[in-house]
Amino acid sequence: MELPLVEPFETSFGVEDRRRFLLVRLEARDGRLGWGECVATREPLYSSESVATSEWVLSRYFLPGLLRLPRPDPAAFEQLARRFRGHHMARAAVEAALLDLEAQRRGRPLSASIGGRRRRVEVGVSVGIQSSPERLVRRVGRYLDTGYRRVKLKVRPGWDARPVAAVRRAYPDLEIWVDANQAYRPTAAERIRTWASRLGVAQVEQPFPERAIRAHADLTRGAPFRVCLDESVVDRPSLDDALAARALTSLNVKVGRVGGPRTARGLARRGDRAGVPVWVGGMLESGIGRALNVHLASAPEFSLPGDLSASDRYYHDDLLERPFTLGPGSTLEVPRGPGLGVEISERSLRRATRRVRTVRP
Template identity: 35%
Template sequence: MKIDKIILEHIKMPLLHPFETSFGKLLEKDFLLIRIHSGEHIGYGESVALPNPTYSEETTGTIQYMLDEFLIPLLFSNKIEHPDDVSAVFAPIRRNNMAKAALEGAVWDLYSKQQGIPLAKALGGMKKNIDVGVSIGIEKSTEALLAKVEKFLTEGYKKIKVKIKPGYDIEPLQKIRERFGYDIPLMADANSSYTLDDMDRLKELDPLKLIMIEQPLSFDDILDHAKLQKQINTPICLDESIHSAEDVRKAIECGSCQIINIKIGRVGGLTEAKKIHDICIKHHIPVWCGGMLEAGIGRAHNIAITSLGNFTIAGDTSASSRYWKEDIITPEVELSAPGSISVPETPGLGYELNEDVIRRYLLDRKVYEPK
């Protein structure tokens, strides 16, 4: 795989609606769009870090630095025959998983285009359609929350995820159950906002019959989650604690969770995401694909990985119009049926760039060529 040049474009786009979690409120998202050129083909990648180091230690700024100083030079100076080689090349660099994933994702897209196959097929995916859900942030009022839940249920989304934090947890979830019943697939995402001191409070979730509570305890914890899982009936799903297949092995051995959320950026790329998927199959642990408020290219990567067989729970990859007035891809990601998105069948990601939208929100552009 001969790489002719790499282009980084820094883009900042306003979110269609403010999105609030226990980390704070987001009004816009900035990210890096990566283009890897090789002959007639171009592979696309997208960084997914948040503007501030709240979800993880990475930001768009740290990713740009890592790409500029370390990862792009490493990619140019090593022979890449297959996208799996990228993980080995980047292995000496500790963490910085979102930076690695952004560049590796573009290599995967490039490779699948060179092979003339969809990225989903290159990854081993078999599904023609994927089930999708929505993630709802912390709302100003219960009525505003219930209105959103009703809207998304009407649109057919197959999982409702509600962000919670101490002081905003039991009551809003109870109101959803009272209004819509216990048949809707409902989960809570705590984003590490509780401790074991909140055990009694977390036990109050059990009667609500949630499909899971995501990452209730510390972002770097595995042991305390195992203690909590023994005390509550609600399945725990780990998110921020999982950065590698090795983390998954430890979490399963400790009994820390019953479900794993796979985010491509958090685990360092598609190759590691596949490894986690395969370990979870062996241990009968279902997985699903989480979201990071991705624009179209990141969203397309999520669709591709979700085509693998053990993604049995609807993920967060909803339609582009859920978050953006206009997306950077064409066509935009849309529901092909209620609660479902079709997996593209054309080579690569299956989406093209909308250059007009990119120019509108472009902050900076840099071109790299091998020396």
């Protein structure tokens, strides 16, 4: 699939102006369709996965394996997929599509299958790196006018204290989070601590490389802000180790990164039980992946607003007949229909499709 973004999105690892991604569509014998979005990016920049590696592992292992299962349900697929290392985003897309199908069959929204209860979920907006602090302040102002209540600013060495200070000056009471996507060396800890404290930043996300658990633990100690892990937590053992090392005081849960909605919910519970606030992260999903994230965020463990902005934050057309719009109190409504509960636009889908590959039993 290829979808043009409303505006280019820049993080510490690069700029995206159009999103290339895979959709998994499972066709059941009863004619129902289950959908899963694979959030792997065109290039392996966020993690080692890419569109190409996902397509390969899906068509070579996950989908043929799924078709051979006597009972192709999410639990059986999870067992099958566990034999293979990594490829979490590809795996998550299949599990999501299976959950969609299963929930449709039961006539219940997907949120119910993963323990979701809320009818609306609180969301925030993630703002990419801009060409100047003034531009960033204007951009933030626009989102606040739209109704978002907390913003997350992407930062990196050379784009941190100054732009964040500009936003703080313009909005003295705003809840500001920052996310570095691993861009700093551990030696930058003191500097980060200084500017983030001085500017009243509420949360610093993944400043150091994913395996630098000790560096995150050092930053966490006595910090007046939360230290959030994203890329470092890919499964239950990595979360347990990070918790034991006290390397986080906030947890970003992404379905793709951890290999599926079921694991995502499990990690959220684990974090919550350990007293760490949990929230749902985003990967510039189309409406299909966004819908899944909204269902997930309706589970009670998620206590901080997710990166789940309305459809028009990223796309003019996000593949849905009825896009997600921002509601009162910076919220999105959890779809109530069976499965994902969204209506996919055939026309938009055709327009965004670049190639189709079919795997048959």
